[in-house]
Amino acid sequence: MDHIKLIILETSDLHGAILPIQYSSNTPANIGLAKLASYMKKIRSENEHVLVIDNGDFMQGTPLASYYFRMLRQKVHPMIIGMNKLQYDAAVLGNHEFNYGLDTLTKVAADATFPFLSCNILSGETGKPFFGTPYVIKTFSSGIKAAVLGVTTHYIPNWEKPSHIEGLIFEDAVTATSNWVKHIREVEQPDIMIVSYHGGFEVDLATGKRIEPFEKGENQAYRLCMEVEGIDVLLTGHQHRQEQQIINGVAVVQPGYKGQAIGQVTAEFVKENQQYKLQQTFPETIQTVDLTADQSLMNLIEPYEQGTQKWLDEVLGTVEGDMRIHDPFQARLAEHPMIELIHKVQMDAAHVDISSTALFHNDSPGLPSHITMRSIVSNYIYPNSLMVIEVTGEDIKQALERSASYFTLIGDEPAVSADFSRPKPQHYNYDMWEGIEYTIDLRRSPGNRIIQAMYQGEPLNTHQRYKVVMNNYRAGGGGDYLMFKGKKVIKEIQTDMTELLAAYIRKRRTIKAEVNNNWNVIIPSV
Structure with a gap:
């Protein structure tokens, strides 16, 4: 009987943080993609089966990102440079991805070597997902087949400038997820169904008490766990919290923000009668504080960083x-x-x-x-x-x-x-x-x-x-x-x-x- 392990790594709410510094004082900080990169590389070197997913809100939020949008929009976004190098498998649209309008978002997506996913953000013209296929399928050499579906909080029209989301339809996240998970299970028949949702929890996970009105719908992760059949792993974000637990049989993680931690779910499979069966999942968060920043990634960003520092010191x-x-x-x-x-x-x-x-x-x-x-x-x-x-x-x-x-x-x-x-x-x-x-x-x-x-x-x-x-x-x-x-x-x-x-x-x-x-x-x- 064969046993195989799949490692799912999640970043979320990076908000433009690549380097491990606090820009207000230029002092070291335990944040940033460069620190997470060293852990990603270690996991890839030790494991054959690895998925790396970003859960959204990566484009803006630091002076480095602000400098890019003011001065360097014709170039590749520094976060995309880093994520391309780290061979991300997919990224989910977060609410802040729309802050600079659809033209900018489309350009950033075109520069990525991985797909942008969201099953419930639709084109008003076609009624289909704005960025095409809302999920990815990755089949490993062992034959294990993993599906990743992207979903985004549908509350975005309550925040964003209408001109930035013109022509888009935001479908209820629970409804869209339920429909797409059913479709993927029936058509693709994956060995593991992963949903990456840029949204968080509407209840206190310790008590089960509702902390957000039901009708608001900004965060619906608990409903996704309780109401949508067929989800094995739910990657969450948006709330800038750190969570790791099993809810109604679904492994759930949320890794904070700005790269304070990385979410990890270890999925263990057993092969029976030439078919892989998901046996158990282990969710956890790995803290950045114990990691060393990846120098090769920082070197790639250095030209952007030099311009940023000069601009900041005016x-x-x-x-x-x-x-x-x-x-x-x-x-x-x-x-x-x-x-x-x-x-x-x-x-x-x-x-x-x-x-x-x-x-x-x-x-x-x-x-x-x-x-x-x-x-x-x-x-x-x-x-x-x-x-x-x-x-x-x-x-x-x-x-x-x-x-x-x-x-x-x-x-x-x-x-x-x-x-x-x-x-x-x-x-x-x-x-x-x-x-x-x-x-x-x-x-x-x-x-x-x-x-x-x-x-x-x-x-x-x-x-x-x-x-x-x-x-x-x-x-x-x-x-x-x-x-x-x-x-x-x-x-x-x-x-x-x-x-x-x-x-x-x-x-x-x-x-x-x-x-x-x-x-x-x-x-x-x-």
Whole structure:
């Protein structure tokens, strides 16, 4: 009786991270594809049966990727250079793959030596998967036949610019997966059925408690395990978590983000009567911290990296005062000069007097005394542009309440609500406003915390229309700000927000670290 082992390796949510560095400080970090590469090479050298799959969101997210999109789009994307070298078998479309539009995505896909998969992102013209065949079949020398089906969270239209996904249809992920798994099982008859889903879990895997509304559908991995027959392995992502377990007989992994770890499922087969039978699967995550970066991969990326570093070190201006972020939570609890600057840039570009923005992540350093592009891209990490939309006073009040629900109380002390920390951290969904005056009272229950909301000295009028500038993600209703979805668009500023920030600082040279205290938060302990 023959026993054969298949190793399935998964990367997910790499977000442009190739080198093991933190770009804000250029210090070493336990992240990046170069570190994972050394493990991939080791596994390939020791095993005959290996599959390597990327689960999506690899194109953007680091200064290296930003530099490519600004300066080098005619060349091969650095992540594709790395993935080609490592002989990936396939990549699944993530939601961030659409951030630069279909022309750019199509070009990146054409440069890859492996297919891009997604069974539920369809062409509106043909009704078929946008990138052709949504699955791959790999038959090994032993005769073992592995099928890999790609699936993407269908919630993308709630985030992405309509122009970036024009002509596409996003089918429900569970429905599409069920249909395609059945088709593959019947037609291809694989020995193992692998689904790679750029999406995560809608329940707490420890308790089974739902952590996301059923009707939302952003994450459906638990339903895939429980409702779709025929899946042996489910590769997941999107939530930036690390998971490894068996759910309803399905081996599940999720490897975090930016290459913190690599997901691995070991599948063991036994040959009976000239046919291979899947006997058992073992899911695990391998941490990057114990790996050495692959120098040959870093050498390939070096020309891109040199250009990136030169671009990042350009000095744009200086700060008068302190605009560093010493505590990200406090920067959301009370006005901070960094947020004030973003508001000023947005209102200057849009020529309106009401603005909404967020502190996007907890590693945001703020601005040092000498401002460089490195400083800007370390704080503003998304490729956002701006939109001016027309909203009512009632819409603004609902948005303020949505933001106020970011906070919870532990005793009398404020903390981050579980709704904004699970199933993944969503600090970017807490907005702060300029051009209106408001107070958040944490002594009151969520949904009833805004006790004052004024515009030019008068209470916000429920029915009056106001022009507000915000990033395109939020203007489309992203982050469950559905009160903004479908609102009249007054103006679009297509220039990337990081370029607007850079131009604003270059023009003024000296930026004052100041706030105008137009909002405040009341907490019980004060």
